[in-house]
Amino acid sequence: MKWDGKNKSVIMKMRLKILWFMVTLLPMLVCGQIELPPIFSSHMVLPRNKQIPIEGKAEPRTTLTITIGSQSHTTKADKNGIWKVNLRPMAAGGPFVLQIEDDQGKELTLDNLLVGDLWLCAGQSNMQYTLNMLQYKETPNDNYDLPNLRLCSVWVDRDYLPRKNVSNAVWQEVSKEAARNFSAVGYFFGKDLVGEQEVPIGLISSNLGATAIETWMGMDVLKTFPQFDEVTQKIGKINKSFKTLDTELAKFRKKWDEKYYLKGPGIEEKWYEEGYDYSNWEECTLPAFWDDFGYASHDGSMWFKRTFDLDSIQLKNDVSIVLNQIDDYDRVWVNGVQIGESFGKSNFRNYSAPKEILREEGNILTVRVFDVGGKGGIYTNAFWGNSILNGTWQYKKGVSIDHNGFPQPEVANGSPFSHPMLLYNASIAPLHKLPITGVIWYQGESNESRAVEYGSLLQAMIQDWRKQWNNPQMPFLVVQLANYRQEDTQPKNSQWAELRESQMKATTLDNVDIVTAIDIGDANDIHPYNKKEVGRRLALLAKHYTYGKTLGKGPVYKKSIPSDSSITIEFETYGSLLKSTDKHGYVRGFAIAGADGKFYWAKAKVLNDTQVEVYHEEIKKPMYVRYAWSDNPGPLDLVNGNGLPAFPFRTDDFELSTAKNTYHYNPHAF
Template sequence: MVLPRNSEIHIQGKVKKEKFLTLNFRDAKIKTEVNRKTGEFEFILKNLEIGEAADLTITGKKESLTLSNVVVGDLWLCAGQSNMQYTARMLGLTDEEIGFDAESNIRLLNVKVATDYLPQEEIADGMWEEANRENIKNFSAVGYFFGQYLSKSQDVPIGLISSNLGATSIETWMGVDVLKTFSQFDEVTGEIESIGKDFKTLQAEFEAGESKWNKKYYHKGPGMEGEWWKEDLDESDWQETEIPMFWEYLGEEDHDGSFWFRKRFDIEKQSLNEDLVLKLNQIDDYDITWVNGHEVGRSFGSGNFRSYIVPKSFLKEKDNQLTVRVFDIGGLGGMYTNAFWGNKILNGKWKYKKGIKIDSKKFPKPVHPNGSIFSYPSLLYNGSIAPLHQLPVTGVIWYQGEANEQRGEEYEKLLSAMIADWRTKWKNEKLPFFIVQLANYRAETEEPKDELWPELRASQFKVSEMENVDIVTAIDIGEGGNIHPKNKAEVGRRLSYLALHYVYGMPLKKGPTYISNIIQGNEILVELNTYGSRLHKRFESEKIGGFAIAGEDGKFYWADAEIISDNTVKVWSADVPQPKYVRYAWSDNPGFLNLVNGFGLPVFPFRTDDFDLLTKGRVYQFDPHGF
C-alpha cells in the first residue's frame, strides 16, 4: 500500500490476549498499550518521508502481523459517477492505448460500493495492489491515467483510491451535516435523524423479531396459504399486464397489500453452467421472489434495488417459472423501474393476481434501510467516502454532474458545500480538489439555444474559483452519441497538469478562460487568459467555431471568429449588426472546436449575458420512486 508522506497516520485495530504491541516500520519503533476491555489499539506515525518499500510489522507476545511492500508517497481520491468509474476494460481500451509503464510506482485501491444512514468507519471491502498490466484494466481509467502522468513526472509513489458509482447524483455523495444547510433536503435529513441507526443495527433489530412478524402479519393471505409460487400452479384465472407498472394504474387505487406476478423465461444453454444474477430493480414496497418453486430472495424498501443470485441447480433451459409477491404498505405499489437497469426478463407481459388486502394505517411496518443507491442523499457518502477520512489524502479528482443536469444552477452551491465539508472531515481546509467539466454530448446543436449541460458546466466552473480548487474541460473530446467518451487518457493528462501545479510546484497549464470583452461597432473583442501561451487554431485550415453573439433582443446567432493577438479573439456575425452578448461552446454539444492555447488545451465555455436559464430556481425534491 501507500502511506501518505508528511502526515499523521493513525494505524488502528483489534487484538485478543495482548497487553502491549510494538510497531516497526523503517527506523520507527513504537510501543502502545491495548485497551483491556475492547482489545482496540492505535499507533500514530508522523512525517514519514519517501523511501524504499519496507515491511510494517505489529507484534505482541502471542500474535504478530506483517504488511509487506509498504511505500510512502501521495494518495489521490478518484471520485464521481460513471465517467470516473469506467475502467479501461469497460471502455474497450487496448494494451497499446493503456500504455502501461512498468517503471511507474503506482498502487491501486478499489473501494467496494457501500451505503448507510450513518457515517461508517470502515470500507465494505477493498485491497491495495501494485499496478500491473492486468489490474489497471479494472481500475478507474481517468484515475489511472492521472496517476501515470504524475508518476512519470515526479519521483513519488502514487496511491490511487477509486470510490465512485455510475448514474449517481451529487447529493448522495454529501453528508447529512452539510445537507442540513439546504432546506430542500429537510424531508430526507429529518428521516435519517429520526431513525438514528445504521443499516447493520436496523437489520439486526428486524431479524430479532422477523419470525414473529412474518407469522402474525406478513405471511398471510391466499397466495401464501395456496403456495402461488409453485411451478404447476393453475393460472387460468390470472390476468395479464405489462411490467414496469404500479397497480393503481390498473384501477386498484384502494388496494394496499399483496399482488402476485408470474412469468416464464428461457435461458441459453451455455448460461446454465453458472448462477443467474436476477435484477428486478425497485419494487414498492416489499417482495419475495421464487424461481421454479425455490425462494431466491426477499427485500424491503421501495427505493432499494433488488439483485438475487439464482443457483444454477435451480435453472433449466426452457420454461423457468419466476414468481414475485409484491407487498405494498401504502401509496403506490408495483414493480416500477425499467429493465434497462436490470434483466430483460423484467420487461414485457406478466400474469398477475390480487392477494391479501391490508389496512396500511394499522399494519406494523418495521424500519428498514430504504433509498436508491443512485439518488438518495448521503447514502454513498456514509458508506464509501466517510471511512476514507481517516486516511490523509493529497487531493481529490472529481468527475460527476451528468445526473444533476436538471438542476444545473443548484449544482454550484451543492458542489461548493460538498468540497468544504470534505475538507473539514479530512481536517485540511486547503485540500486540492480538481473537477472535470462535462464533455460535449448529444447531437450537435443546429442553432444556438439554451440547453442543460452548459448550465451544469457553468456551475462547475464557478466552483473552481474556490481556493485550491481548479477545473479541466472535456468539451472537445466527447462523443456526441456516447455519454462515456473513450479518451480518458487526455482527461487524466489535463488533471495531472493541475496537480503538478498545485501540489508539485510546476507552472500552471490550463485551457484559456474568459476575462472580458469590448464592443467595437459590429464586432466583439474577447480577451482570454491563456496562462502564458498564445492562442492558435488546432488546425489552421479550419474555422474556429463555437461562438455565438446576440444583440439587445438576446437572440443568438452563430458567429465568425478570428485571432487578432496572443490572447484576443474578434467575433462577429452578419445577422447581428449591433452585438451586445457573446457565448462560446454554450451547447450540449457545440461540435468541432478549433481554438486552443500553446498547451493544446481548449478554451473553456463561457457567456457574457446574465439571462435566466432553463434550470433557474430548480432544486432537489424528494421522490420515493426516484431512480
C-alpha cells in the same frame, strides 16, 4: 421469454465485477485476533510527511508492538479489543514492511508498502469506467511497469450514518489486468504523475455510475440547504445505521412474519410451488405500479409470475435475477425455491438463482410484492434493458390490509444513485482519517436538470470534504462535462452547458481547478472513449498545485470589450498564446446577440495572443457573447499553444433554464 445474458446494464456489470473482485482477491484483513481496517493492506501507499492514525482490533487487553522502518510503537487493546496508534510522518520512499505483533505471539504483516501521495478518484460512471469497459486498445506507449503507482478499489456501500471503515478495499501493484479493471481516468492520471517524479502515487477509486452529487455529500452540509430538509430530518430522527436497522428487523420479524406479513392467499395455498396452475391469472406489463392496471386502492400483496428459458452456456453458472426497485417488500422464488427477499421501496433487488435449480426451458419466476401504503409494484423503468424483468407477466391479488393498522418495521432504505448522503457515509467518510493529497472529480451528468443548483452543491461539498479531511487547501480537480448529443442547428438553451458553468464556478475556491473535455466527447455516447487525455489534463493541474510545475490549462474567459460592430473577448491564457487549429484560421463555436438577447452563430478571429474578435454582419450593436454554449458545440478550433481547448463561457447574465429547479425527495427515484 429468452433470458439474454448480454442484455444487462453497464451499471450492474460494474457492480458484479467489483463484487467478484473484492470477494475473491481480498477478504477482511485478519490474522488470528489482529485486525486492520480494509483500507490498510499490503501494496498500499501510506501518505508522506503526515501523521497516520491507525485503529484496529485484537484480543481485549493485549499489548501490541507496531513497527515500520525505524519506528516502533507499543499500545494496548481496550476491553473491547480496540487499539490505536499514530505512525510518525515519513518521507516518500519504500518499500516498507508494517509488522504488528501482540503479546500472545500473534502477528500481522503488511509488506511492499510505499510512502507517497494519495489521490481520491471520485464521481459517477465517467470516473468509474475502466479500460475494459471502454474496450480500450493498447498502444505501443502502454507500459504497465509502474512500480511507484498503486491502485486501490473501494467497495461502494450505503448507510444512514457515517461509518468508521469502508466495507472492503483492494490495493494492487500495477499490472495489465489490474490497470484494465481500474478507473481509466484515475489510472492515466496516476501514470502521468509517476512518469515525471519520484514520489510514489496511490490512487483510491471510490465512485459509482449514475449517481447524483447529493449522494456523495454528508448530513452536516446537506442541512445547510432547505431542499434536503425532508431527508435530513427523517434520517436524523431514525439516527441508526443500516447494520442496526437490519439487526432490529430480524428481531421484529420473529413475531411479525407469522402474525402479519407471511399470511393470506398465496402464502397459505403456496402459489410459489412447482406445478401450481396460474393459467387463469391476469396479464400485465412490468415494470409498473399496480395502480396502472386497476388496483390503486389495494394495499397488501400482489403475486407476479413469468417463465424464462436459458441456453446450455447460461446453465453452467448461477443466473442473476435483477428486479430493480420494488415497493415495499418482496419475496422471490425460482422453480419453487426461494432465492431471496428484500425490504425497502428504494433498494435495488439483484438475486441469484443457483444453477442446480435451473433448466433449459420453462423456468418459473414468482414474486410476491407486499405494499403497506401508497403505490405498490415492481416499478423501476430503468434506462437499460432487462429481459428478466421487462415485458408481460401474469398476476393475481393476494391478501388485502388496512395500512393504517399494519405494523411497519423501520428498514434500511435508499437508492445508491439518488438518495442523499448514503454513499458519502459508507464510502467517503471512512477515508477521512487517512490523509490524502487531493481529489479528482468527474461527476455532474445526473444533476443536469438541476444545473444551477449544482454550482452551490459542488462548492459546499468541496468545502465540507476539506473540513472533514482537516485540509482546507486540499487540491480538488474537476472534469467539466464532455460534448454530448447531436450538434444544434441554432443557438439555444442547454442544461449541459449550464452544468458546465456551475462546475467552472467552483474554481473561485482556492486550489480548485478544472479541465474541459469539450473537444473529446462523443455525440452518441455519454461515456467517451478518450479517458487518457482526461487523465493527462488532470495531471497537468496536479503537477502545478502539488508538485510545483507551471500551470497547464486551456484559455479561460477574462473580459469582453464591446464596440459598435463587434465584441472583443480577452482570455487568461496562462502564458500560452491563443491560436486556431483550423488551417484557414476559422474560430467556431461563438454565438452573439444584441439588446434583444437573441443569439446567432457568429464569426470570429484571433486578434492577438490573448484576444478574439466576435461579430455578425446583421448585428450592429452586439452586447452578448456565448462560446461552446450547447450540449455539443461540434468541432472547435480555439486552443492555446499546447493544444488545450478554450473553456465554454457566456458574457450575459440571463436567467438560465434550470435556475428554479432544486432537489425534492422522491421515494421512487431511480
